[in-house]
Amino acid sequence: MPTRDSPMHSELLQGTLDMLVLHTLVLGAAHGHAIAHAIARQSDAVLQVEHGSLYPALHRLDDRGWITSFWGPSENNRKAKYYRLTPEGRKQVGAQAARGQQLVHAIGRILEPVTAQP
């Protein structure tokens, strides 16, 4: 039972954040701040990424060898830590996307009757 309706501050479903991060990185390398922004922007600000979850997620993905990091200059010329997909990570994007679709589908099926008859 969410206490706030929008934007969604509640915990994302397990694994969802990882999937979103991977998807964000398909377009190219990005630093943590940019990733958070990108997710928020692409979901029309529905999904606000908790930084408390983002950085452990990045660490976890790095650990699995799906993403790798390097230090580079940010847009306004500060040093920032960038992440990009590894070939292994790129493979995972496809798999994760399929899994994500399934998930969305499944949730949709559960919610359907409720929304159909208000």
Next chain:
Amino acid sequence: MSWMRFMRRRHWDDERARELQSYVEIETSDNIARGMTPDAARHAAGRKLGNRTRIREDIYTMNTMGVLETWGRDVRYGVRVLRRNPTFAAVALLTLALGIGANTAAFAVLNSVLFEPLPYPNADELVAVWNRAPGTPGLADVSGGLRLSPSMYVTYAEGNRTFEHIGIWSPRAAAVTAVSEPEQMRSIAVSDGTLQALGVPPQLGRWFSAADQNPGGTPAVMLGHGYWQRRFGGDRNVLGRIITVEAVPHEIIGVMPRGFRVVDTDADILVPLRLERSRLLRTGFTYLGVARLKPGATIATANADLARMFSTWLNGWPGGSTQFYESMRLTPDIRPLKQDVVGGVGRILWVVMGTIGIVLLIACANVTNLLLVRAEGRQQEVALRAALGAGSWRLTRELLLESVLLALIGGLLGIAAAHAALRLLVSFGPVGLPRLEDIALDARALTFALLVSLGAGVLLGLAPALKYPRRRIAAALHGIGRTVGISRERHRTQNLLVVAQVALALVLLVGSGLMIRTFQALRAVEPGFTNPEQLQIMRIVIPTPTVAEPERVVRLQNDIVNSLAAIPGVVSVGYVNSMPMEGLPPSSDPITVEGRPVGPSDGPGPVRRLKYLSPGLLAASGTRLVAGRDLTWAEVYDVRPVVLVSENLAREVWGSPADALGKRIRVGGPQAPWREVIGVAQDVRDNGVDAPAPAIVYFSARFSRDGVTRATTFVVRSPQAGTADFLRQVQEAIWANNPTLPVGATQTMQDVYARSLARPTFTLLMLGLAGSVALALGVIGIYGLISYTVTQRRREIGIRLALGASQAEVRRRFVRHGVILTSVGVALGVITAMAVTRLMTSLLFEVSPLDPLTYVAVAVLLVMAAAVASYVPARRASAVQPVEALAAD
């Protein structure tokens, strides 16, 4: 999570901090771009990110292995604590290293000697074959059994159903003359089956076969590894070469590998036992039997198998009356071979192990006391940490870990100490410790060291760890900055520890005291020879091919005696088939006393030891003549039927030595001649200082027309005995008569005597050492306790002195405290010792394990030592200046 990450988790954490910082900076500049003031922008960015430390911690824990992390932290903390108290650490570590080291060394010896299998393939199938002859106790040798005769071997080898192989063997000195100057070798004669039973393949060539033991042809010889290296430089072409052994050429057919021994005997050469079947008799029980059991056979089935063949043997061979052999009540007695090798040393080793274990307990008590004292000092620190939220499990764990750490470091040092001690032991090579060459610090010993260290660590940590974290925090914190009186409870623990220490020390001291008394009793035994350090002895063998006729053998021996007597400084000379305690197989036979039928059926009497000597031997050895006279050379040459007997035999048979003179006895069967007793000699401890003197009949070295003793020990009494110069003169005197005669086993009688005392000496040394350490630790324990009490009670002492107590009174209080504790410990210790020392009865000689003198002496010694140990700190107590003591708070 990977090991790499784990190792570099600090680096990763730094990196993460920088990353988060960069996030804040980017967000801040975004915020500024949105129109915020820099300050507000920074705050907003920080808020958005949330708790940075929390994020870092989350990731940090993702990188750790929880248990490792906390234990690692505790170990680091422990090391820090130890390093902060170097004196404490040094004392504790040294005590533990000695305790654990000594235990590890003792265990390594125990393990290698008692537990490790003998160095043969499938060694647990190997057995030693003996006879038991309860009908004739006089025949048994030192090891308590009757050996096998060659005819018995032949019967058993041909008829048994339970042995894979059976063989007999016997060590003998042998001369090799062909290689360089004549030299006496350690040789072993082995029958067919001996090497096959032991199962160690030769390094070169082949084993002896059944054909090698048939007389005729060139006999074969095998070389021991050491002799092969020494004399032939490890030449692989020695096979087929001829060497002369006892004047007979032998062909080398094989070389045994390094470390090979026949049971417990090392040898330079192995020769085949040559058996002429047609000439074998029933008698000749001088060979050691060894066999390998068939799969499925047991000692019991093998015993039954051999017992089945007894009548085959008795009826199959000539010699002696059948009646007599039946009266011997011969039964086979098969033992595990290892038992034969290890012998009685197992008991000694267990006693030593137990003793050293007790020393470790005392050492642990000392270190526990140190830890308790220190824990007291750290009580406030612990309480403070408890108040700040450290869990009680965590504090307990820390204290335990600290003591385990202490014990483990002590254990490591101890292993080093044990290694050194074992090397020392092996190089020192105590005689009588079998399997010395097998002793090693192997994996099992190291595991033992580790377990003992862990056990000691937990034991040490238990008292402080269980006590301190449970203390009420408030009470402890309340005490900060003030020296509070020590709790009764803690005193009780410390007192208990000291009492236990004293009790254990008393047990050990009683043990070593009993050994000292044993040793005194052994030294007091009259061995039957005098001033052994002046007696030079050596073995001389005159082989048949060198001199054939008995008459000429005696003449040569007589000439050697004369040459030796001519050496300046020589007092007297003689020879005999074996000197007391020399460990050579004894010769025995039943005797019959004229006019006195012994036994129900007029058969021969009980078996007696026989010795064959020259005139002058008894005088040279210092064996007193109790009655009658010595043999003369004329009687030797004339082969007169005369004998001497030992005093105990004379008393047993005729009532007194004087009554024995002129009486006649017969040795052997009814066809043997009657021999007249011309002298009675003092009893001789032939089997060792601690074994009763056997009844002996002394024959002339030329005991019959065609019988002569060819292998003899020459005895020369001279103040120069044992010096190199004297030995050279002896050698020259012998070679002047015959340059091919080898001289072997050259030693002084003192060496033989000392070897006979080797086991009690070793035990005494070990127990004495353990006892001294226990005494020292106990005294230190009492001293430490009283010292500590004095320090803690300075205030109280100050008040007492200020109120008019005399210094002597104060001193007395503390000394009394120490003495009372000691007395309680002594009382407990006496009870324990009375129960425990019974285990060492077999190591004692003419001393009861409850010897009152030892108990009283040890108790007095301990109480006195305790009084002195308490007096020293008590003096310091009485020197307290009341004003200072009271002002100190």
